[in-house]
Amino acid sequence: MNDDTALGLLREARTRFTQRQIADYVGKDIKTVRRWEQGETPCPQLLGPALRALLAQAPCHFSGNGPAFTFIDLFAGVGGIRLGFEAHGGQCVFTSEWDSYAQKTYAENFGDSHPLTGDITKIEARDIPDHDVLLAGFPCQPFSIAGVSKKNALGRAHGFACDTQGTLFFDVCRIIEEKRPRAFLLENVKNLMSHDKGRTWDVIKCSLIELGYDISPRVVDGAHFVPQHRERILIVGFRKEDDIRFDWDAVDLPPKGVQVMRDILHRTDGTEPVLPWDGDRFFSHDARKVQDKYTLTPKLWQYLQDYAAKHRAKGNGFGFGLAFPDSVARTLSARYYKDGSEILVYQGEGINPRRLTPRECARLMGFPDTFRIPVSDMRAYKQFGNSVVMPVMREVARVMAPLVTGQAEQPLPEHQAAA
Template sequence: MVKQWERGCGRISPTKQRAIENLPDTIPFKDDRKKGSFQFIDLFAGIGGIRIPFQKFGGKCVFTAEIDKHSKVTYAANFGEVPQRNGDITKFTASEIPDHDVLLAGFPCQAFSQAGRKQGFLDTRGTMFFEIQRILAAHHPKAFLLENVKQLKGHNGGDTLKTIMAILRGEASAEIPSDVMMSEEARASLGTHFDYDVDFEVLRARDFGVPQIRERIYIVGIRRDKGAPANHERIKEMFGRIIENYQLKVPLKDILVDDPERTRDFTISDNLWTGHKERKERNRANGKGFGYSLFDRTSEYCSTMSARYYKDGSEILIDQSDLGRNPRKLLPEEARALQGFPEEFVIDRVGRSQLYKQFGNSVAVPVIRAIASEMLREANIRTRKT
């Protein structure tokens, strides 16, 4: 009906007209500043989980890339921006991307994840790293942050990560077969020599104030001063400060909604619950540990929420035996809190399945906040005083 009203199609009653006009139109993270304390770009942005802390520290996002149409709806609802050219980073030359101080990218993880085919650079999604490389080669920002699944560390016996690190550290170029899909500009930039101090760390979200395991690999690079020798150890020391100074434990009960009426509609069906139990029993008989995971208000934390959560919720089911009900899936607002997104983050512009998928693909915001704080300081990037 809102779409009909926007287009001026059909007749709408005065009552509904008033209801539409009274709908909230706040865009909570819209940034109308012409310039920030520093400029950054948000690549493979998802719904903006990496952007939020860097914007909070005073950064101005000057370019966004995200290709998923549903994620773009949620992104636009919260930031008031829609990526150009369908959000496809391969459609932009490096010169068309504005100058920036910081590059942020949660580049596609399916090529490296346990749930994917683990094809790495042979997968088109895996070559998206080289789209990042060509932008770094052209703009040479002061710092960058890349995020991916923990499995990247062990993919192809560790060789994939070694290749990525060698390229980012300026130690080697990559030999990528000609039949691997990649933009011409990305292929031409493969031999570019970088002068970044770079290192990585696998961090758990549950150590930073959200009650889920969620282990992810974070790669940070900071540009060296001209003529300065390589010092990758300073990035390792930076991660050490993050682990030492930003840890916070939050129990699962702190993000669960205690409202039997509100949670009723999220209770799984008898058929689904029976299927979960039978599948777990079969797996146990076959010596496999796969199956549903059940949690309650006494649990310290839960499993990692994945992009497939919308299908059956098996990795995080909340026990309701005290109510005489089957277990339930997380509420949308619980999924938001589980990833550490602010309460004002808009979550009602897409359907429930898409929302679960978006949060399952996103980052834990408190982890990014901790990294941003130390990374910007280490790179001597001026931030907003808060």
């Protein structure tokens, strides 16, 4: 390839992929890709890495005869799981997300042909399109086992509809029962297995098995892909009758610490990309610095230092967390907007630290710079704090995709294939 510009990469991609496939991969609509290709608007240079990654995809994931597989996106948030599965040829045919602000971000980035549905509890399972894979980052809720225990004592049968009624996991189960997808991926917090003294996990596990699926759970730390310790449980399931074994050993987890904070922080050396959809909202390109509003006020910084000192005196580890260029950060939480205390960026001796900007939060979760942030900073912090590490989902999707589409042989992890 002679032309390594973004436009050159786009034109090479068009020799192998459709405009729809490229648009889905980079998170844009077809009209935008068409304008780039025809030279009506400049193709952003920051798309270069994404287009190179697309060109590295196995052709089988994009056969040109429609999507490799279909999926639905439940409790979708801002679409982090979706991005991972679209990267391997999946097409989303149904989305459910109740939060109106998350809906706004989702719609801005995906612009679906299908309507974005709100409260999943009000949707009949039979009205959901057929699909190959169900994706759900469902909330963790306690289950009441009093009735279950009583039925056990009486020797009466009971099932997921009884055990899970009143929880959002019930809605996942009723859709699985009705639509019988070939596979699913469920995501939740690390302590799901210990939640409510293990009762929550017992109900989830038994319910999924009862529905006729073989399940494979694993806790994965996002630090394999991004500079953030973020452990989440992923539950992969395949229909028993298909006799498919999901192998977590096939999931390629790079060493932790390869990605450090320097890789996601705004660059002050003049190389920070200019994103038309961000402008100078987060970063002043003229001054080559993060906007001053993200630096902690003297009052807040003093409060956080006093709070940490008080807990250190008690022998506790509570307090703020400073992030340095070569470090890996703590877990980004949905409460980050309050004071940013879990991840404060060190700005030098005698200078108050600062919060991450929402763009840096997006990068910390593995979202590409093409991902747009149309909501306020407070809403953006909540959305990314509640989201998933997208490259984790993309890697799990890489292993799941050939199993879903019926390919007999799983692809090698990328670092092995290149060896």
